[in-house]
Amino acid sequence: MIICVIPSFNEESTIAEVVRGVGRHCDRVIVIDDGSTDATSKIARLHGADVLRHPFRIGVGGALSTGFEAAMRLGAEAVLTIDGDGQHDPNEAPRLLKPLSSGEADLVIGSRFLGDPSAMPLHKRIGNMAISALTSIASGIRITDSQSGYRAYSRAVLEAVRHSSFGYGWASESIILAARGGFRIVEVPIRTIYHAKRARGAGVIDGTKIAYDTLKRIPRKNRGKR
Amino acid sequence: MEPYGILAALLGAIMMAISIREYLRGKLSTTSFLAWMAIWAAILITALFPRLYYSLVAALGMATPIHFVTTFSIILLFAIVYQLNKRLEEVNSKLNSMAREIALMGVDRDRLEDRPG
Numbered sequence: 607m608i609i610c611v612i613p614s615f616n617e618e619s620t621i622a623e624v625v626r627g628v629g630r631h632c633d634r635v636i637v638i639d640d641g642s643t644d645a646t647s648k649i650a651r652l653h654g655a656d657v658l659r660h661p662f663r664i665g666v667g668g669a670l671s672t673g674f675e676a677a678m679r680l681g682a683e684a685v686l687t688i689d690g691d692g693q694h695d696p697n698e699a700p701r702l703l704k705p706l707s708s709g710e711a712d713l714v715i716g717s718r719f720l721g722d723p724s725a726m727p728l729h730k731r732i733g734n735m736a737i738s739a740l741t742s743i744a745s746g747i748r749i750t751d752s753q754s755g756y757r758a759y760s761r762a763v764l765e766a767v768r769h770s771s772f773g774y775g776w777a778s779e780s781i782i783l784a785a786r787g788g789f790r791i792v793e794v795p796i797r798t799i800y801h802a803k804r805a806r807g808a809g810v811i812d813g814t815k816i817a818y819d820t821l822k823r824i825p826r827k828n829r830g831k832r
Numbered sequence: 833m834e835p836y837g838i839l840a841a842l843l844g845a846i847m848m849a850i851s852i853r854e855y856l857r858g859k860l861s862t863t864s865f866l867a868w869m870a871i872w873a874a875i876l877i878t879a880l881f882p883r884l885y886y887s888l889v890a891a892l893g894m895a896t897p898i899h900f901v902t903t904f905s906i907i908l909l910f911a912i913v914y915q916l917n918k919r920l921e922e923v924n925s926k927l928n929s930m931a932r933e934i935a936l937m938g939v940d941r942d943r944l945e946d947r948p949g
Binding site: 641657659661671679680772 | 927928931932934935936938939
């Protein structure tokens with residue numbers, strides 16, 4: 607069974623399309639409503655998703671942890687994660703799920719940098735590239751888009767690896783933990799969709815914190831390399 | 833005794849009484865109670881026996897009493913802020929875990945209902 611986990615916070619304008627879109631490629635869709643104050647939960651349910659709701663906002667990393675735990679309890683063999691804000695194309699889900707089903711990978715990351723990232727604002731691109739470089743050093747494998755939330759996980763990865771970050775740090779942390787656990791990680795190109803009016807995501811302070819957290823995970827012998 | 837000494841002693845005594853009342857009501861942990869009592873007692877003693885305070889300042893090699901007050905007040909405030917911050921992070925972490933548990937209760941209900949995938 608493939609379960610799609612969608613972390614969301616105040617995504618009432620986009621959640622319906624995302625749920626309907628990934629619903630075509632997954633057996634079950636779980637929306638983790640991270641304390642939204644709008645109609646995200648209601649709309650998601652209306653479009654066929656199961657909704658788990660945090661009573662208040664704890665962060666995207668925490669929402670994903672809840673989603674992973676739920677998916678495991680429900681017997682998922684694979685979990686697809688996608689952002690609820692419409693910045694990922696649900697039609698690309700098969701591209702992420704294929705390396706899992708073919709046994710080629712345990713964790714598949716949709717990389718905007720393997721496609722055309724020009725739609726992403728320059729400062730976000732630079733920040734992402736810097737954090738991806740740090741993540742690559744810490745994990746020992748080349749990662750081009752460590753901050754992508756569009757991913758596919760095998761059950762084995764989720765059984766062995768769980769991130770502890772509640773905030774944006776989950777993205778790099780989970781890659782590093784999976785790589786250290788000996789799991790195969792591959793990236794596949796995805797489209798970059800950027801809604802300027804709805805732009806949220808990690809800011810400068812979040813980015814600095816992620817970079818610092820990732821830096822701490824780099825083994826001493828690898829520091830200064832690359 | 834100078835008027836400021838009387839004021840400081842009064843303040844120390846009042847805060848001591850409040851701390852004891854809060855402790856007896858179970859609103860202060862023993863550790864916090866002891867820490868605050870030490871602070872109020874230090875204020876009370878220096879207000880009642882200023883000579884002790886001057887001797888301490890001289891023994892520590894500080895030029896004037898104000899150096900003692902500013903230095904140790906800042907150190908004490910940093911220690912309090914550190915403790916508060918630590919406690920806040922612990923509470924935040926527990927709240928986040930509770931939020932996740934509350935959300936996951938829905939999964940167990942869901943599973944019991946055996947809804948189709």
